[in-house]
Amino acid sequence: MSAPLIGDGSLGVSLGAAVVLGAGFGFALERAGLGSARKLIGQFYGRDLTVMKVMFSALIVAMLGVFWLSRFGLLDLRAVYVPLTYLWPQLFGGLLFGAGLVVAGLCPGTACVAAATGRVDGMFVVLGFLAGMFGVGLLLEGFADFYESGAHGAWTLPELTGLPYGTVVAAVVLLALAAFAGAEWIERRVR
Amino acid sequence: MNRQCTPRAYADPYLAGAGLGLVLLAAFVLVGRGLGASGAFASTAAGVVAAIAPEHAAASPLFSHYLEGQGPWLEWLSFELAGVLFGAWLSAALAGRLRVEVERPAALARGSRVALAFGGGVVMAAGAAFARGCTSGQALTGGALLSVGGWLFLCVAFATAHVLAPLVRRLWT
Numbered sequence: 001m002s003a004p005l006i007g008d009g010s011l012g013v014s015l016g017a018a019v020v021l022g023a024g025f026g027f028a029l030e031r032a033g034l035g036s037a038r039k040l041i042g043q044f045y046g047r048d049l050t051v052m053k054v055m056f057s058a059l060i061v062a063m064l065g066v067f068w069l070s071r072f073g074l075l076d077l078r079a080v081y082v083p084l085t086y087l088w089p090q091l092f093g094g095l096l097f098g099a100g101l102v103v104a105g106l107c108p109g110t111a112c113v114a115a116a117t118g119r120v121d122g123m124f125v126v127l128g129f130l131a132g133m134f135g136v137g138l139l140l141e142g143f144a145d146f147y148e149s150g151a152h153g154a155w156t157l158p159e160l161t162g163l164p165y166g167t168v169v170a171a172v173v174l175l176a177l178a179a180f181a182g183a184e185w186i187e188r189r190v191r
Numbered sequence: 192m193n194r195q196c197t198p199r200a201y202a203d204p205y206l207a208g209a210g211l212g213l214v215l216l217a218a219f220v221l222v223g224r225g226l227g228a229s230g231a232f233a234s235t236a237a238g239v240v241a242a243i244a245p246e247h248a249a250a251s252p253l254f255s256h257y258l259e260g261q262g263p264w265l266e267w268l269s270f271e272l273a274g275v276l277f278g279a280w281l282s283a284a285l286a287g288r289l290r291v292e293v294e295r296p297a298a299l300a301r302g303s304r305v306a307l308a309f310g311g312g313v314v315m316a317a318g319a320a321f322a323r324g325c326t327s328g329q330a331l332t333g334g335a336l337l338s339v340g341g342w343l344f345l346c347v348a349f350a351t352a353h354v355l356a357p358l359v360r361r362l363w364t
Contacts, residue, residue: 004223011261015270017221022274023281024214025226025327030282032208033201037294037308041363044356053204054211055331061212062335066219081224083324083333085340090329093322094344097315098351102359104311105294107326108319109228109275111312116276117283118291124305128312129229133236135313136320137253147252147321157337168337180205 003075035113037105046190049183056176067169087150199286225332229319230268238263253320
């Protein structure tokens with residue numbers, strides 16, 4: 001038996017799994033306190049680096065899981081969808097997103113968490129995000145060339161660097177551990 | 192003291208993060224894809240525009256993507272995001288953290304806070320549209336799968352927020 005376990009054929013099962021996995025996602029974000037703009041924004045002033053700690057712990061757990069499961073033949077990596085790389089629009093998108101984030105105080109996922117727990121500011125981030133999607137979607141026709149630029153398909157860091165998959169995984173784990181140590185040090189200094 | 196009125200403290204960030212990582216891993220193993228958020232909004236917008244002005248939806252490189260396959264109303268991420276709302280509500284309810292409020296610093300008026308929340312949301316939507324995902328779909332999911340674009344987005348978005356933060360300090364203190 002090799003994962004992914006649910007094929008494309010069973011839409012109902014796949015959508016049911018979506019609701020359950022989403023519930024786990026929302027539960028974990030709320031537990032961590034990331035439905036609070038005040039807590040989330042503390043990241044950018046060095047007061048509270050919860051965002052980085054949660055993000056990197058989640059990233060390395062999932063990354064190590066995918067690596068070892070595929071290494072033992074339990075997960076077929078070719079059947080896992082890797083988000084596609086479009087260099088220039090993703091660079092530009094990252095700039096806009098970071099600017100919006102520091103004003104809104106919540107990202108789209110955490111805004112949903114905030115809204116679901118009664119926070120009105122979270123509801124307005126959600127409304128703004130939806131309104132923005134309508135607007136950008138309608139205007140994007142004029143930027144189609146830029147939107148498709150720098151296309152590299154499913155491009156990974158091992159392919160970019162020429163290093164083995166396991167070496168990159170180990171480097172990311174070391175980077176995360178250094179980031180955790182740095183985060184604890186910064187929080188002690190700022191408080 | 193009434194327990195209902197004393198919200199419990201948030202969980203340890205490393206523990207909550209590891210839990211989130213296991214949910215993300217379960218998504219890879221069960222359905223062969225990661226978590227996201229902005230796709231649910233993009234597909235919803237695509238569905239509405241397709242119903243009102245189909246030619247505009249088909250011409251948009253963002254919307255047309257969601258009109259293929261199952262169509263915009265059976266988008267996986269929309270069902271996932273419905274789950275997010277429920278899971279967040281459940282977690283807050285169990286911890287006594289459900290509360291209707293506008294979270295803001297004392298110096299910022301309620302109206303200003305919600306206006307900035309809306310405006311920030313609009314700008315993030317533009318960013319997520321160009322990047323083809325947000326903190327969940329690109330930074331977290333793409334990051335765990337070692338996607339070049341995911342890491343690029345993660346680094347650029349967080350660096351930009353850190354660089355701009357001092358300029359908007361009075362919004363948050």
